[in-house]
Amino acid sequence: MNSFASASHAQSTALPVSRLGTPTEDLYPRLFEAILEQRIDEDSRFTEHSLQAMFGAGRADVRRVLTQLSHEQIVVLRANHRPRVAAHDRELIRQTLHARRLAENTLVRLACQRPQPDDLKYLRTLVEREKRAVEQDRRGAAIRLSGEFHLRLARMAGNLPLAHFLRSLVPLTSLAIARSQCSTRSCCAWQEHLALVEVVERGDVSKAGMLMNRHLDHLEQTLLGTTFQHCVVS
The missing domain is CATH 1.20.120.530 (GntR ligand-binding domain-like)
Structure with a gap:
């Protein structure tokens, strides 16, 4: 899947929101699993906003999880660029x-x-x-x-x-x-x-x-x- 810009598409693929744990604790495994399943891959053009729509999460929680995934070398974050999934040799x-x-x-x-x-x-x-x-x-x-x-x-x-x-x-x-x-x-x-x-x-x-x-x-x-x-x- 190469684009997450469409809100309607994001809604159709959204996962149910878990009631266990804090929002960030809940969002991390869901977003990470989407990457591991390559529903979000290195060619995907996603944004904080499209991830909010896809997972039914708040902006602050999306930012925290992206930051965590960046520290783990799973996601690359650069100023004035879309986030992207890392590619390792x-x-x-x-x-x-x-x-x-x-x-x-x-x-x-x-x-x-x-x-x-x-x-x-x-x-x-x-x-x-x-x-x-x-x-x-x-x-x-x-x-x-x-x-x-x-x-x-x-x-x-x-x-x-x-x-x-x-x-x-x-x-x-x-x-x-x-x-x-x-x-x-x-x-x-x-x-x-x-x-x-x-x-x-x-x-x-x-x-x-x-x-x-x-x-x-x-x-x-x-x-x-x-x-x-x-x-x-x-």
Whole structure:
């Protein structure tokens, strides 16, 4: 879809407004999923006004979410220009995946040292929601929930700077997955996420590191067609 200028078209494609969370919290996943589903892509000519009409949101909320997506390198914002979806080259994706491997090897090991029942319950909820999205072929939701799983697992580790660093990498990876040719069922491995939850719950540091590396191997294969010689943090 290359234009969102038509108000009538925006109204016809608008998603129902959720009553959960604040307006900005509600708008972010809806707008991000539209990008992941490529209903809004790098060729789309959209504006703050057209996004307001499309999502039934206020201007201030649209601006906040666009700013957040800009910080995550999903949207490019320039003065006196329309917003646009970012286009990333293969080298940036390669570097991002390498950085994720280094960060997540440490984070998953730290998470094993302090698994809390509420955190584990929430992770299982995310996996179940991801599974349903895959089964319903809701690709954007499945990819977003997959990323949210990794971020929630990082929060369990108790290292805020490292979790914040991962937060800067996951959305960019999600966009790369959305642009790949893999099917929803093959690129969103909820089964691997569930296996990670189980080993973290047991506190099995060695197995958790192995499963995380294998999981990231699959992601690299999907996005780059190759697997790096990776560094395992012990």
